[in-house]
Amino acid sequence: MSKNKNSRRDFLKLGLLAGGTLVTGSMIKTALSETPENDPGSNIKVLTPDGKLVEISKASIKAGKEYVSPKASHQGIPHRKFVMVIDLSRCKNARKCVEACKVGHHLPSDHEWMKVYLMQDSSKQSPYWFPRPCFHCDSPMCASVCPVGATYKRSDGIVLIDSGRCIGCKFCMTGCPYSVRVFNWKDPEVSEEDKKVKYSPETGIPQVEGTVGKCIFCADLLRKNELPRCVQACPMGVIFFGDIIEDTVTNGTDTIPFSQLVKDRSAFRYLEQLGTEPSVYYLPPTERLFPFESGLDDLDKKVLARYKNTPYMKNQKKLKNDK
Template structure:
Protein backbone atom coordinates (compact mmCIF):
# COMPACT_ATOMS: atom_id res chain seq x y z
CA UNK A 1 0.00 0.00 0.00
CA UNK A 2 2.74 2.33 1.00
CA UNK A 3 4.68 1.38 -2.07
CA UNK A 4 1.71 2.20 -4.21
CA UNK A 5 1.44 5.56 -2.57
CA UNK A 6 5.03 6.42 -3.17
CA UNK A 7 4.81 5.14 -6.74
CA UNK A 8 1.86 7.28 -7.55
CA UNK A 9 3.60 10.20 -5.94
CA UNK A 10 6.64 9.61 -8.06
CA UNK A 11 4.54 9.45 -11.21
CA UNK A 12 2.78 12.60 -10.30
CA UNK A 13 6.03 14.37 -9.71
CA UNK A 14 7.61 13.04 -12.87
CA UNK A 15 4.80 14.44 -14.91
CA UNK A 16 4.19 17.55 -12.96
CA UNK A 17 6.22 19.73 -10.76
CA UNK A 18 9.62 18.20 -11.25
CA UNK A 19 9.72 18.75 -14.96
CA UNK A 20 8.08 22.07 -14.45
CA UNK A 21 10.87 23.19 -12.20
CA UNK A 22 13.63 21.83 -14.35
CA UNK A 23 12.25 23.31 -17.50
CA UNK A 24 11.44 26.55 -15.82
CA UNK A 25 13.89 28.47 -17.97
CA UNK A 26 12.06 27.42 -21.09
CA UNK A 27 8.71 27.80 -19.48
CA UNK A 28 7.68 24.49 -20.88
CA UNK A 29 7.96 20.81 -20.06
CA UNK A 30 7.69 17.42 -21.61
CA UNK A 31 4.55 15.36 -21.40
CA UNK A 32 6.45 12.26 -20.45
CA UNK A 33 10.03 11.33 -19.99
CA UNK A 34 11.49 7.92 -20.57
CA UNK A 35 13.82 5.98 -22.82
CA UNK A 36 11.10 5.52 -25.40
CA UNK A 37 10.91 9.24 -25.88
CA UNK A 38 14.47 9.37 -27.02
CA UNK A 39 13.58 8.02 -30.43
CA UNK A 40 13.05 11.12 -32.42
CA UNK A 41 12.43 11.54 -36.06
CA UNK A 42 15.37 13.02 -37.90
CA UNK A 43 15.36 16.73 -38.26
CA UNK A 44 12.84 17.38 -35.53
CA UNK A 45 13.82 20.09 -33.12
CA UNK A 46 14.76 18.77 -29.69
CA UNK A 47 15.14 20.29 -26.29
CA UNK A 48 17.59 19.19 -23.62
CA UNK A 49 16.10 18.33 -20.26
CA UNK A 50 17.39 16.68 -17.15
CA UNK A 51 15.73 13.50 -16.05
CA UNK A 52 14.98 12.59 -12.47
CA UNK A 53 18.19 10.60 -12.11
CA UNK A 54 20.26 13.56 -13.21
CA UNK A 55 21.12 12.60 -16.80
CA UNK A 56 20.57 14.92 -19.71
CA UNK A 57 18.20 13.73 -22.36
CA UNK A 58 16.99 15.05 -25.67
CA UNK A 59 13.28 15.44 -26.01
CA UNK A 60 11.51 16.35 -29.24
CA UNK A 61 9.78 19.68 -29.15
CA UNK A 62 6.56 18.03 -30.23
CA UNK A 63 6.53 16.23 -26.92
CA UNK A 64 6.86 19.48 -25.01
CA UNK A 65 3.80 21.29 -23.83
CA UNK A 66 2.66 23.85 -21.32
CA UNK A 67 2.59 22.55 -17.79
CA UNK A 68 -0.98 22.33 -16.66
CA UNK A 69 -1.68 24.09 -13.39
CA UNK A 70 -0.68 22.02 -10.41
CA UNK A 71 -3.93 22.95 -8.80
CA UNK A 72 -6.58 20.36 -9.44
CA UNK A 73 -10.17 20.49 -8.30
CA UNK A 74 -9.12 19.07 -4.94
CA UNK A 75 -6.71 21.90 -4.30
CA UNK A 76 -7.28 23.52 -0.92
CA UNK A 77 -5.24 26.60 -0.17
CA UNK A 78 -4.99 25.64 3.49
CA UNK A 79 -3.87 22.09 2.72
CA UNK A 80 -1.56 22.72 -0.21
CA UNK A 81 -0.20 20.28 -2.76
CA UNK A 82 -0.20 16.65 -1.74
CA UNK A 83 3.11 14.79 -1.85
CA UNK A 84 5.27 17.87 -2.22
CA UNK A 85 7.58 19.40 0.33
CA UNK A 86 9.03 22.72 -0.70
CA UNK A 87 12.57 23.44 0.33
CA UNK A 88 15.16 26.10 -0.37
CA UNK A 89 18.92 26.15 -0.19
CA UNK A 90 20.77 29.46 0.01
CA UNK A 91 24.43 29.26 -0.97
CA UNK A 92 26.14 31.99 1.03
CA UNK A 93 29.39 31.47 -0.88
CA UNK A 94 27.71 32.96 -3.93
CA UNK A 95 25.96 35.96 -2.42
CA UNK A 96 27.47 39.38 -2.96
CA UNK A 97 24.45 41.45 -2.01
CA UNK A 98 23.42 42.11 -5.58
CA UNK A 99 19.91 42.59 -4.16
CA UNK A 100 18.19 41.42 -7.33
CA UNK A 101 16.27 38.89 -5.27
CA UNK A 102 14.98 41.65 -3.04
CA UNK A 103 13.92 44.00 -5.80
CA UNK A 104 12.26 41.17 -7.75
CA UNK A 105 10.38 40.13 -4.61
CA UNK A 106 9.39 43.69 -3.76
CA UNK A 107 8.16 44.25 -7.30
CA UNK A 108 6.25 41.00 -7.75
CA UNK A 109 4.51 41.22 -4.40
CA UNK A 110 3.89 44.96 -4.68
CA UNK A 111 5.68 45.62 -1.42
CA UNK A 112 5.22 49.25 -0.57
CA UNK A 113 6.14 49.38 3.11
CA UNK A 114 9.59 50.12 4.50
CA UNK A 115 10.47 46.55 5.40
CA UNK A 116 11.11 44.02 2.63
CA UNK A 117 10.04 40.40 3.08
CA UNK A 118 13.43 39.26 1.87
CA UNK A 119 16.39 40.98 3.42
CA UNK A 120 20.09 40.52 2.87
CA UNK A 121 21.77 40.89 6.22
CA UNK A 122 25.38 41.89 6.62
CA UNK A 123 26.52 39.27 9.07
CA UNK A 124 29.69 38.75 11.03
CA UNK A 125 29.83 36.19 13.82
CA UNK A 126 32.80 37.75 15.57
CA UNK A 127 35.51 40.27 14.84
CA UNK A 128 38.02 37.65 13.87
CA UNK A 129 35.74 35.91 11.38
CA UNK A 130 34.86 37.02 7.89
CA UNK A 131 31.71 39.01 7.18
CA UNK A 132 29.20 37.56 4.74
CA UNK A 133 25.85 38.36 3.18
CA UNK A 134 22.85 36.38 4.34
CA UNK A 135 19.64 36.56 2.32
CA UNK A 136 16.85 35.87 4.80
CA UNK A 137 13.24 35.19 4.02
CA UNK A 138 10.46 33.35 5.81
CA UNK A 139 12.01 30.05 6.86
CA UNK A 140 8.74 28.12 6.43
CA UNK A 141 9.49 26.20 9.59
CA UNK A 142 8.10 22.71 10.07
CA UNK A 143 7.44 23.66 13.69
CA UNK A 144 6.46 27.28 13.15
CA UNK A 145 6.28 29.33 16.35
CA UNK A 146 4.15 31.91 14.52
CA UNK A 147 1.46 29.36 13.69
CA UNK A 148 1.49 28.08 17.25
CA UNK A 149 0.60 31.47 18.73
CA UNK A 150 -1.93 32.70 16.16
CA UNK A 151 -5.26 33.03 17.98
CA UNK A 152 -7.46 32.80 14.89
CA UNK A 153 -5.70 30.32 12.61
CA UNK A 154 -4.93 33.14 10.18
CA UNK A 155 -1.39 31.90 9.67
CA UNK A 156 -1.21 28.21 8.98
CA UNK A 157 1.09 25.37 7.98
CA UNK A 158 0.37 23.34 4.85
CA UNK A 159 1.25 19.75 4.08
CA UNK A 160 3.64 20.92 1.35
CA UNK A 161 5.63 22.82 3.98
CA UNK A 162 4.43 26.34 3.31
CA UNK A 163 3.54 28.72 6.11
CA UNK A 164 1.00 31.18 4.74
CA UNK A 165 -1.19 33.99 6.04
CA UNK A 166 -4.88 34.47 5.37
CA UNK A 167 -4.96 38.27 5.32
CA UNK A 168 -8.76 38.17 5.26
CA UNK A 169 -8.77 36.57 8.67
CA UNK A 170 -5.78 38.17 10.42
CA UNK A 171 -6.85 40.36 13.35
CA UNK A 172 -3.54 42.22 13.50
CA UNK A 173 -2.47 41.25 17.02
CA UNK A 174 1.16 40.77 15.87
CA UNK A 175 1.79 37.90 18.26
CA UNK A 176 3.24 35.92 15.32
CA UNK A 177 5.77 38.69 14.75
CA UNK A 178 6.81 38.58 18.40
CA UNK A 179 7.09 34.81 18.20
CA UNK A 180 9.16 34.64 14.99
CA UNK A 181 12.86 34.52 15.90
CA UNK A 182 13.87 35.35 12.32
CA UNK A 183 12.09 38.74 12.19
CA UNK A 184 10.70 37.92 8.76
CA UNK A 185 7.16 39.11 9.32
CA UNK A 186 6.11 42.64 8.47
CA UNK A 187 2.99 44.57 9.39
CA UNK A 188 0.93 46.89 7.22
CA UNK A 189 0.91 49.84 9.60
CA UNK A 190 -0.88 52.03 7.05
CA UNK A 191 -3.05 51.42 4.00
CA UNK A 192 -0.61 49.80 1.54
CA UNK A 193 0.00 52.17 -1.38
CA UNK A 194 0.17 49.39 -3.95
CA UNK A 195 -1.49 51.57 -6.52
CA UNK A 196 -3.33 50.32 -9.56
CA UNK A 197 -0.62 47.91 -10.59
CA UNK A 198 -1.62 45.19 -8.16
CA UNK A 199 -5.24 45.54 -9.23
CA UNK A 200 -4.37 45.50 -12.92
CA UNK A 201 -2.22 42.44 -12.45
CA UNK A 202 -4.98 40.81 -10.49
CA UNK A 203 -7.50 41.60 -13.22
CA UNK A 204 -5.22 40.36 -15.99
CA UNK A 205 -4.54 37.11 -14.23
CA UNK A 206 -8.15 36.79 -13.05
CA UNK A 207 -6.98 36.48 -9.50
CA UNK A 208 -8.96 36.82 -6.35
CA UNK A 209 -7.19 37.31 -3.09
CA UNK A 210 -5.73 34.04 -1.94
CA UNK A 211 -3.18 33.32 0.81
CA UNK A 212 -0.95 31.61 -1.76
CA UNK A 213 -0.22 34.90 -3.47
CA UNK A 214 0.80 37.17 -0.62
CA UNK A 215 0.58 40.88 -1.26
CA UNK A 216 -2.19 40.54 -3.87
CA UNK A 217 -3.36 42.74 -2.33
CA UNK A 218 -1.86 43.61 1.04
CA UNK A 219 -4.30 44.80 3.66
CA UNK A 220 -3.96 47.52 6.25
CA UNK A 221 -3.66 46.19 9.78
CA UNK A 222 -2.58 42.69 8.83
CA UNK A 223 0.70 40.81 8.77
CA UNK A 224 2.56 39.97 5.56
CA UNK A 225 5.55 37.85 4.76
CA UNK A 226 7.29 35.72 2.14
CA UNK A 227 4.96 33.05 0.78
CA UNK A 228 7.60 30.93 -1.05
CA UNK A 229 5.79 31.87 -4.28
CA UNK A 230 3.43 28.92 -4.73
CA UNK A 231 1.75 30.96 -7.48
CA UNK A 232 4.98 30.70 -9.47
CA UNK A 233 5.42 27.01 -8.75
CA UNK A 234 1.88 26.50 -9.94
CA UNK A 235 2.90 27.93 -13.32
CA UNK A 236 5.94 25.68 -13.39
CA UNK A 237 8.26 28.53 -12.60
CA UNK A 238 10.68 29.28 -9.79
CA UNK A 239 10.08 31.86 -7.05
CA UNK A 240 10.99 35.40 -8.01
CA UNK A 241 14.07 35.61 -5.79
CA UNK A 242 15.46 32.38 -7.25
CA UNK A 243 15.12 33.35 -10.88
CA UNK A 244 16.19 36.95 -10.31
CA UNK A 245 19.50 36.14 -8.63
CA UNK A 246 22.40 36.71 -11.05
CA UNK A 247 24.71 34.54 -8.97
CA UNK A 248 22.50 31.50 -8.56
CA UNK A 249 22.42 31.83 -4.79
CA UNK A 250 18.95 30.37 -4.32
CA UNK A 251 18.03 26.77 -5.00
CA UNK A 252 14.40 25.75 -4.81
CA UNK A 253 12.84 22.35 -5.01
CA UNK A 254 11.05 19.44 -3.45
CA UNK A 255 12.47 17.61 -0.45
CA UNK A 256 10.62 14.37 -1.29
CA UNK A 257 12.13 14.45 -4.73
CA UNK A 258 15.45 15.35 -3.09
CA UNK A 259 16.17 17.88 -5.82
CA UNK A 260 16.79 21.60 -5.83
CA UNK A 261 17.53 23.92 -8.71
CA UNK A 262 18.43 27.54 -9.25
CA UNK A 263 17.32 27.37 -12.86
CA UNK A 264 20.79 26.67 -14.24
CA UNK A 265 22.08 23.96 -11.97
CA UNK A 266 20.27 21.13 -10.30
CA UNK A 267 21.48 19.24 -7.26
CA UNK A 268 20.48 16.34 -5.12
CA UNK A 269 19.39 18.11 -1.95
CA UNK A 270 20.77 15.51 0.46
CA UNK A 271 24.12 15.31 -1.30
CA UNK A 272 24.44 19.07 -1.55
CA UNK A 273 23.75 19.52 2.17
CA UNK A 274 26.26 16.78 3.03
CA UNK A 275 29.00 17.96 0.67
CA UNK A 276 28.74 21.60 1.62
CA UNK A 277 27.83 21.11 5.31
CA UNK A 278 24.48 22.84 4.98
CA UNK A 279 22.79 24.17 8.09
CA UNK A 280 19.62 25.94 9.19
CA UNK A 281 19.30 29.19 11.12
CA UNK A 282 18.94 28.86 14.90
CA UNK A 283 18.60 25.09 14.74
CA UNK A 284 18.72 25.00 18.54
CA UNK A 285 15.29 26.64 18.77
CA UNK A 286 13.74 23.54 17.24
CA UNK A 287 11.76 25.42 14.62
CA UNK A 288 12.99 23.12 11.81
CA UNK A 289 13.13 25.59 8.94
CA UNK A 290 12.62 24.60 5.31
CA UNK A 291 15.43 26.93 4.28
CA UNK A 292 18.98 25.57 4.38
CA UNK A 293 22.15 27.60 4.14
CA UNK A 294 25.50 26.58 2.70
CA UNK A 295 28.39 28.18 4.57
CA UNK A 296 30.19 31.15 2.97
CA UNK A 297 33.42 29.23 2.45
CA UNK A 298 35.46 29.07 -0.80
CA UNK A 299 33.55 32.07 -1.93
CA UNK A 300 32.85 32.60 -5.58
CA UNK A 301 32.23 36.33 -5.04
CA UNK A 302 33.84 39.18 -3.21
CA UNK A 303 32.15 40.34 -0.01
CA UNK A 304 33.38 43.91 -0.44
CA UNK A 305 31.63 44.27 -3.78
CA UNK A 306 28.33 44.00 -1.96
CA UNK A 307 29.12 47.00 0.20
CA UNK A 308 28.34 49.41 -2.64
CA UNK A 309 24.80 48.06 -2.62
CA UNK A 310 24.45 48.00 1.13
CA UNK A 311 21.93 50.36 2.70
CA UNK A 312 21.48 49.85 6.40
CA UNK A 313 18.25 51.84 6.46
CA UNK A 314 16.49 50.78 3.28
CA UNK A 315 15.19 47.56 1.82
CA UNK A 316 12.36 48.79 -0.41
CA UNK A 317 13.17 51.12 -3.28
CA UNK A 318 10.49 53.74 -3.55
CA UNK A 319 12.11 55.85 -6.26
CA UNK A 320 9.12 55.29 -8.57
CA UNK A 321 6.82 57.31 -6.36
Protein backbone atom coordinates (compact mmCIF):
# COMPACT_ATOMS: atom_id res chain seq x y z
CA MET A 1 0.00 0.00 0.00
CA SER A 2 2.66 2.45 1.06
CA LYS A 3 4.79 1.43 -1.86
CA ASN A 4 1.92 2.17 -4.20
CA LYS A 5 1.55 5.58 -2.65
CA ASN A 6 5.21 6.21 -3.09
CA SER A 7 5.35 5.48 -6.75
CA ARG A 8 2.22 7.47 -7.35
CA ARG A 9 3.74 10.51 -5.70
CA ASP A 10 6.93 10.06 -7.65
CA PHE A 11 4.90 9.77 -10.77
CA LEU A 12 3.17 13.04 -10.03
CA LYS A 13 6.48 14.72 -9.38
CA LEU A 14 8.06 13.38 -12.52
CA GLY A 15 4.97 14.32 -14.44
CA LEU A 16 5.54 17.88 -13.38
CA LEU A 17 9.17 17.67 -14.34
CA ALA A 18 8.21 16.52 -17.79
CA GLY A 19 6.52 19.82 -18.31
CA GLY A 20 3.04 18.58 -17.58
CA THR A 21 2.83 16.39 -20.66
CA LEU A 22 0.27 13.73 -19.80
CA VAL A 23 1.53 11.53 -22.59
CA THR A 24 4.60 10.52 -20.65
CA GLY A 25 2.73 9.64 -17.51
CA SER A 26 2.20 5.91 -17.72
CA MET A 27 5.63 5.27 -19.10
CA ILE A 28 7.32 6.81 -16.13
CA LYS A 29 4.93 4.96 -13.90
CA THR A 30 5.99 1.64 -15.39
CA ALA A 31 9.60 2.55 -15.21
CA LEU A 32 9.13 3.33 -11.58
CA SER A 33 7.06 0.30 -10.75
CA GLU A 34 10.30 -1.54 -10.12
CA THR A 35 11.28 1.01 -7.49
CA PRO A 36 13.10 -0.85 -4.75
CA GLU A 37 13.15 0.29 -1.14
CA ASN A 38 16.80 1.27 -1.20
CA ASP A 39 18.63 2.84 -4.07
CA PRO A 40 20.79 0.00 -5.43
CA GLY A 41 22.77 2.66 -7.24
CA SER A 42 24.66 3.33 -4.06
CA ASN A 43 26.40 0.01 -4.64
CA ILE A 44 28.74 -1.11 -7.37
CA LYS A 45 28.70 -4.63 -8.84
CA VAL A 46 31.96 -6.47 -9.19
CA LEU A 47 32.35 -9.62 -11.25
CA THR A 48 34.60 -12.00 -9.38
CA PRO A 49 37.00 -14.40 -11.19
CA ASP A 50 34.60 -17.29 -10.64
CA GLY A 51 31.90 -15.36 -12.47
CA LYS A 52 29.85 -14.27 -9.46
CA LEU A 53 28.33 -10.80 -9.09
CA VAL A 54 29.37 -9.22 -5.81
CA GLU A 55 28.08 -5.94 -4.46
CA ILE A 56 30.49 -3.46 -2.99
CA SER A 57 29.21 -0.23 -1.51
CA LYS A 58 30.37 2.83 -3.36
CA ALA A 59 31.45 4.31 -0.07
CA SER A 60 34.13 1.66 0.35
CA ILE A 61 35.57 2.49 -3.04
CA LYS A 62 35.37 6.26 -2.91
CA ALA A 63 36.64 8.34 -0.04
CA GLY A 64 34.14 9.85 2.34
CA LYS A 65 30.84 8.78 3.78
CA GLU A 66 27.48 9.47 2.21
CA TYR A 67 26.01 11.46 5.09
CA VAL A 68 28.00 14.24 6.66
CA SER A 69 26.61 15.54 9.94
CA PRO A 70 26.61 19.27 10.73
CA LYS A 71 29.44 18.69 13.17
CA ALA A 72 31.48 16.66 10.69
CA SER A 73 30.90 19.28 8.02
CA HIS A 74 33.19 21.66 9.90
CA GLN A 75 36.10 19.54 8.75
CA GLY A 76 37.20 20.31 5.24
CA ILE A 77 38.37 17.65 2.83
CA PRO A 78 42.01 17.16 3.86
CA HIS A 79 44.78 18.57 1.70
CA ARG A 80 42.38 20.47 -0.54
CA LYS A 81 41.73 24.13 -1.21
CA PHE A 82 39.07 24.69 -3.79
CA VAL A 83 39.07 27.38 -6.41
CA MET A 84 36.74 28.40 -9.20
CA VAL A 85 37.63 30.24 -12.38
CA ILE A 86 34.81 31.73 -14.42
CA ASP A 87 35.57 32.56 -18.03
CA LEU A 88 33.45 35.61 -18.83
CA SER A 89 34.35 35.39 -22.51
CA ARG A 90 32.40 32.15 -22.85
CA CYS A 91 29.24 32.98 -20.92
CA LYS A 92 26.12 33.60 -22.96
CA ASN A 93 23.60 33.53 -20.16
CA ALA A 94 22.36 30.05 -21.01
CA ARG A 95 21.33 29.80 -17.34
CA LYS A 96 21.93 26.06 -17.18
CA CYS A 97 24.10 26.58 -14.11
CA VAL A 98 21.26 28.41 -12.37
CA GLU A 99 18.78 25.65 -13.15
CA ALA A 100 21.12 22.79 -12.24
CA CYS A 101 21.86 24.48 -8.92
CA LYS A 102 18.19 25.00 -8.14
CA VAL A 103 17.28 21.43 -9.02
CA GLY A 104 20.34 19.90 -7.40
CA HIS A 105 19.88 21.62 -4.08
CA HIS A 106 16.07 21.28 -4.12
CA LEU A 107 15.69 25.04 -3.70
CA PRO A 108 12.35 26.80 -3.42
CA SER A 109 11.15 27.87 -6.85
CA ASP A 110 12.15 31.51 -6.53
CA HIS A 111 15.53 30.96 -4.90
CA GLU A 112 18.78 31.20 -6.80
CA TRP A 113 22.15 30.40 -5.28
CA MET A 114 23.87 30.96 -8.60
CA LYS A 115 22.93 34.17 -10.34
CA VAL A 116 23.82 35.59 -13.74
CA TYR A 117 24.10 39.36 -13.70
CA LEU A 118 24.04 41.72 -16.64
CA MET A 119 27.05 43.90 -15.95
CA GLN A 120 28.34 47.03 -17.55
CA ASP A 121 31.13 48.77 -15.69
CA SER A 122 30.43 52.16 -17.23
CA SER A 123 28.30 53.47 -20.07
CA LYS A 124 31.14 53.44 -22.63
CA GLN A 125 32.24 49.93 -21.71
CA SER A 126 30.82 46.79 -23.18
CA PRO A 127 28.26 44.80 -21.24
CA TYR A 128 28.95 41.21 -20.25
CA TRP A 129 27.31 38.31 -18.45
CA PHE A 130 28.54 37.73 -14.94
CA PRO A 131 27.75 34.38 -13.25
CA ARG A 132 28.04 34.81 -9.50
CA PRO A 133 28.30 31.87 -7.12
CA CYS A 134 29.41 32.31 -3.51
CA PHE A 135 33.01 33.53 -3.54
CA HIS A 136 34.01 31.43 -0.51
CA CYS A 137 36.27 34.23 0.65
CA ASP A 138 39.40 33.49 2.63
CA SER A 139 38.51 36.43 4.83
CA PRO A 140 34.76 35.93 4.93
CA MET A 141 32.82 38.77 6.45
CA CYS A 142 29.77 36.54 6.83
CA ALA A 143 31.57 34.02 9.01
CA SER A 144 33.22 36.79 11.03
CA VAL A 145 29.99 38.50 11.99
CA CYS A 146 27.87 35.39 12.69
CA PRO A 147 26.97 35.52 16.39
CA VAL A 148 26.39 31.79 16.82
CA GLY A 149 28.88 30.16 14.46
CA ALA A 150 26.17 28.97 12.11
CA THR A 151 28.29 29.89 9.12
CA TYR A 152 31.88 28.81 9.09
CA LYS A 153 34.90 28.40 6.90
CA ARG A 154 36.66 25.07 6.49
CA SER A 155 40.25 24.16 5.82
CA ASP A 156 39.42 23.41 2.19
CA GLY A 157 38.17 26.95 1.74
CA ILE A 158 34.47 26.25 1.64
CA VAL A 159 32.10 28.46 3.62
CA LEU A 160 29.06 26.53 4.79
CA ILE A 161 25.85 27.32 6.66
CA ASP A 162 24.34 25.07 9.31
CA SER A 163 20.60 25.68 9.03
CA GLY A 164 20.14 23.95 12.34
CA ARG A 165 22.21 26.56 14.09
CA CYS A 166 21.27 29.71 12.16
CA ILE A 167 19.08 32.08 14.19
CA GLY A 168 18.15 34.19 11.18
CA CYS A 169 19.60 37.52 12.32
CA LYS A 170 20.65 38.23 8.73
CA PHE A 171 23.83 39.96 9.84
CA CYS A 172 25.78 37.78 7.40
CA MET A 173 23.57 39.03 4.58
CA THR A 174 24.48 42.63 5.29
CA GLY A 175 28.07 41.57 5.84
CA CYS A 176 28.46 39.90 2.45
CA PRO A 177 29.39 42.56 -0.12
CA TYR A 178 28.38 40.31 -3.01
CA SER A 179 24.69 39.79 -2.14
CA VAL A 180 25.32 36.07 -2.20
CA ARG A 181 23.05 35.05 0.62
CA VAL A 182 19.35 34.38 0.36
CA PHE A 183 16.86 34.17 3.20
CA ASN A 184 13.96 31.77 3.60
CA TRP A 185 11.33 34.41 4.21
CA LYS A 186 8.53 31.86 4.10
CA ASP A 187 8.04 28.13 4.30
CA PRO A 188 10.51 26.79 1.72
CA GLU A 189 8.00 24.33 0.17
CA VAL A 190 9.99 21.24 1.10
CA SER A 191 8.72 18.14 -0.70
CA GLU A 192 7.46 15.17 1.30
CA GLU A 193 10.47 13.23 0.14
CA ASP A 194 12.92 15.87 1.34
CA LYS A 195 11.23 16.12 4.71
CA LYS A 196 12.57 12.64 5.45
CA VAL A 197 16.09 13.58 4.38
CA LYS A 198 18.54 14.04 7.21
CA TYR A 199 19.86 17.56 6.96
CA SER A 200 23.50 18.12 6.16
CA PRO A 201 25.14 21.52 5.62
CA GLU A 202 26.96 19.92 2.70
CA THR A 203 23.76 19.37 0.75
CA GLY A 204 21.64 22.19 2.12
CA ILE A 205 18.62 19.88 1.87
CA PRO A 206 16.06 20.64 3.17
CA GLN A 207 16.06 24.40 3.48
CA VAL A 208 14.61 25.72 6.74
CA GLU A 209 12.28 28.68 7.16
CA GLY A 210 13.84 31.69 8.83
CA THR A 211 17.41 30.72 7.98
CA VAL A 212 19.96 31.76 5.41
CA GLY A 213 21.07 29.77 2.37
CA LYS A 214 23.78 30.17 -0.22
CA CYS A 215 26.01 28.42 -2.76
CA ILE A 216 28.10 25.76 -1.01
CA PHE A 217 30.34 24.73 -3.94
CA CYS A 218 28.33 21.46 -3.91
CA ALA A 219 30.38 20.20 -0.99
CA ASP A 220 28.47 16.91 -1.13
CA LEU A 221 29.66 16.18 -4.66
CA LEU A 222 33.22 17.17 -3.86
CA ARG A 223 33.34 14.39 -1.27
CA LYS A 224 32.64 11.99 -4.15
CA ASN A 225 35.27 13.61 -6.39
CA GLU A 226 32.55 15.03 -8.59
CA LEU A 227 32.41 18.55 -10.00
CA PRO A 228 29.86 21.06 -8.70
CA ARG A 229 26.52 21.02 -10.47
CA CYS A 230 26.94 24.39 -12.16
CA VAL A 231 30.26 23.25 -13.67
CA GLN A 232 28.72 20.04 -14.94
CA ALA A 233 25.68 21.79 -16.35
CA CYS A 234 27.36 24.61 -18.24
CA PRO A 235 27.19 23.87 -21.98
CA MET A 236 29.86 26.46 -22.80
CA GLY A 237 32.46 25.28 -20.30
CA VAL A 238 32.44 28.69 -18.65
CA ILE A 239 33.13 27.49 -15.14
CA PHE A 240 36.42 25.86 -14.20
CA PHE A 241 36.76 24.23 -10.83
CA GLY A 242 39.59 22.55 -9.03
CA ASP A 243 42.04 22.33 -6.21
CA ILE A 244 44.56 25.15 -5.92
CA ILE A 245 47.01 22.93 -4.04
CA GLU A 246 47.32 20.51 -6.95
CA ASP A 247 47.16 23.56 -9.25
CA THR A 248 44.59 22.05 -11.57
CA VAL A 249 41.21 23.29 -12.70
CA THR A 250 38.75 21.70 -15.07
CA ASN A 251 35.44 22.54 -16.67
CA GLY A 252 34.73 18.86 -17.28
CA THR A 253 36.33 18.71 -20.73
CA ASP A 254 39.46 20.84 -20.51
CA THR A 255 41.90 20.37 -17.66
CA ILE A 256 44.47 23.14 -17.20
CA PRO A 257 46.96 24.14 -14.52
CA PHE A 258 45.30 26.91 -12.52
CA SER A 259 48.43 29.08 -12.46
CA GLN A 260 48.76 28.90 -16.22
CA LEU A 261 45.13 29.83 -16.82
CA VAL A 262 45.35 32.75 -14.45
CA LYS A 263 48.58 33.96 -16.02
CA ASP A 264 47.62 33.56 -19.66
CA ARG A 265 44.20 35.10 -19.32
CA SER A 266 44.91 37.86 -16.77
CA ALA A 267 42.45 36.61 -14.22
CA PHE A 268 41.02 39.00 -11.65
CA ARG A 269 38.86 38.77 -8.59
CA TYR A 270 35.70 40.80 -8.26
CA LEU A 271 36.05 43.79 -5.91
CA GLU A 272 39.59 42.82 -4.95
CA GLN A 273 39.95 46.09 -3.04
CA LEU A 274 37.54 44.92 -0.35
CA GLY A 275 40.13 42.49 0.94
CA THR A 276 37.77 39.56 1.29
CA GLU A 277 40.15 37.29 -0.67
CA PRO A 278 37.59 35.45 -2.81
CA SER A 279 38.23 31.90 -4.01
CA VAL A 280 36.53 32.69 -7.31
CA TYR A 281 38.57 34.18 -10.15
CA TYR A 282 37.22 35.74 -13.32
CA LEU A 283 38.76 35.72 -16.79
CA PRO A 284 37.99 39.00 -18.54
CA PRO A 285 35.41 38.98 -21.35
CA THR A 286 37.89 39.43 -24.17
CA GLU A 287 37.70 37.63 -27.53
CA ARG A 288 34.26 36.38 -26.75
CA LEU A 289 32.88 33.17 -28.13
CA PHE A 290 29.40 34.66 -28.37
CA PRO A 291 28.09 38.16 -28.92
CA PHE A 292 26.73 39.62 -25.72
CA GLU A 293 23.25 40.02 -27.22
CA SER A 294 22.88 36.27 -27.74
CA GLY A 295 22.43 36.03 -24.00
CA LEU A 296 19.15 37.88 -24.32
CA ASP A 297 17.70 35.45 -26.89
CA ASP A 298 15.25 32.78 -25.81
CA LEU A 299 14.98 34.22 -22.34
CA ASP A 300 11.94 33.64 -20.23
CA LYS A 301 9.92 36.84 -19.87
CA LYS A 302 10.37 36.75 -16.12
CA VAL A 303 14.11 36.40 -16.45
CA LEU A 304 14.25 39.19 -19.00
CA ALA A 305 12.33 41.46 -16.65
CA ARG A 306 15.06 41.32 -14.04
CA TYR A 307 17.47 43.07 -16.39
CA LYS A 308 14.94 45.77 -17.21
CA ASN A 309 16.44 48.35 -14.87
CA THR A 310 20.03 47.99 -15.99
CA PRO A 311 21.56 50.99 -17.81
CA TYR A 312 22.20 48.77 -20.83
CA MET A 313 18.57 47.70 -21.25
CA LYS A 314 17.32 51.22 -20.65
CA ASN A 315 19.66 52.47 -23.30
CA GLN A 316 18.54 49.77 -25.75
CA LYS A 317 14.95 50.72 -25.17
CA LYS A 318 15.75 54.34 -25.76
CA LEU A 319 17.51 53.55 -29.01
CA LYS A 320 14.54 51.49 -30.11
CA ASN A 321 12.13 54.30 -29.29
CA ASP A 322 14.29 56.84 -31.11
CA LYS A 323 14.05 54.77 -34.24
